[in-house]
Amino acid sequence: MPELPEVETVRRGLLPAMEGATLHRLEQRRADLRFPFPDRFAARMEGRRIVSLRRRAKYLLICLDDGAVLISHLGMSGSYYIDRDDLKDRPGQFHHDRSKDEKHDHIVFHVDGPNGKARVIYNDPRRFGFMLLAGDGELDNHPLIRDLGVEPHGNALNADYLARRFAGRKAPLKAALLDQRIIAGLGNIYVCEALWLAHLSPRRTAGSLVARSGAPVARLEDLTTAVRSVIAAAIEAGGSSLRDHRQADGTLGYFQHTFNAYDREGEACRREGCGGTIRRIMQSGRSTFHCPACQR
Template sequence: MPELPEVETVRRGLEPYLDTAILSDVELHRPNLRYPFPERFADQLNGATVLRLERRAKYLLFHLDIQKIWVTHLGMTGRFQVEQQALDGNYYHAVDTDSKHRHVSAIATRDGVARKLEFFDPRRFGFMLLLTPAELYATSWYQSLGVEPLSDALSPAYLLDMARDRKTNLKALLMAQGGIAGLGNIYVCEALWRAKLSPDRPAGKLTPKDAEALTDAIKTVLEEAVAAGGSSISDFTAATGELGLFQHSFCVYDRKGQPCRREDGGIIERKVHQGRSTFFCPKCQR
């Protein structure tokens, strides 16, 4: 499932083409994704101007001039694609090779240049909403989201407070979206390795020194992943079609049986926490 770096990569890829763009010719090629599309979804998007694009946790937020926010969750395999070449009249330059999984299409016109925007989702675990700001901010799932990990709100003091008296392990603590929003399995594994902390360490035993190391590790690994365009495992690509490159920098994720990159003699192991694979070095992570 795309995590924060991948969703941020999509946002940054779309922004040059959608910021201030006018949407038109919006078409839905099926009635639903994970959930049915909002009522009159295409009609409401037609003619709307995108005022700005934001990301909150793993959600994309398209703020529109119709006083609505187009909310998109990519699910496991959702991806936007924006055509790099401009449309020439009614002639579409690209060859569509994935029409079976194309569920939404539109034209985005900015500064007089029209481009095709499409949304694909082979497994259809993603979803789209169209809400007023008041409706969005009042939803229980939005209100329950924790702090953004790349913001100043995530600090060693915040992490210590979040972990205080908790009996759950560090892996579970970091995966819970109510504490830190947007973290997922890949980057939790990588951050714990960088901080030299075991995923099984009881959260309540986190020390101030540990919290400082873990805060720095979370921010650093996310910043590096965003700079690399995310991790292209499964079907993830950026909105412009490029693959992410951070998977080539994994230190523990999906490296079971391989030597620890710290060259300390440790061999990467895998175990399951809450149904998700956890990769770690039993020698350097304590």
């Protein structure tokens, strides 16, 4: 499933076609994805100007001039692509190929903006993504948004914040980091990478990084820095599960080639002087990759 950097890359890729554009027509080619589309979906969207494209955690937020916000989630197989006379672009080419079969084109936005007319198409073979509408002023209290924690790359994520949220918790560190109520948008890939960078075992209890006084211990400071660094690097590279994503300067983003732990089971640990081997364990039904020799 796409994680925060992938969604951020899609958002940036859609900006030239959608931000500031008027949505003249919306084609709805089926009644539902994971959930039914909003009532009168096309009628409520058509004629609206797209004020901005934002992201919260793993949700793409398309903000309209009447105050409404379209909340879009890519699910397991969803992707957007832009089709116009001079451009065919699929923002965020995923490492696992996304569908190009038109029978899975479920929503088509016909837009006219600063960069001309375009069709922005949502394709989703497995239909596990969804689109919902939040009315004017409703976004912050929407059930999907209201309980989300801080973003992993903003100033709100710091060791003092994590100490307050981790204090007394016996949950494994990996489970705590995946809790969207604590940090919004972190997923399996980036948690594995951040824990490796911070020399921390995914099995360690979250509360062990908090002193009796409630203050963060030094290793929690290291973890906070690691999370921020990994997310920043992944966004810069275009996401770690993305393939052939071109940056503004024309270079290619291949963050997956820099993995230190994720999906490297049986390979030598890349930490200088370690000599350990990356292992895969299962935690809460998910694969966790770590080095038992240097992550404690």
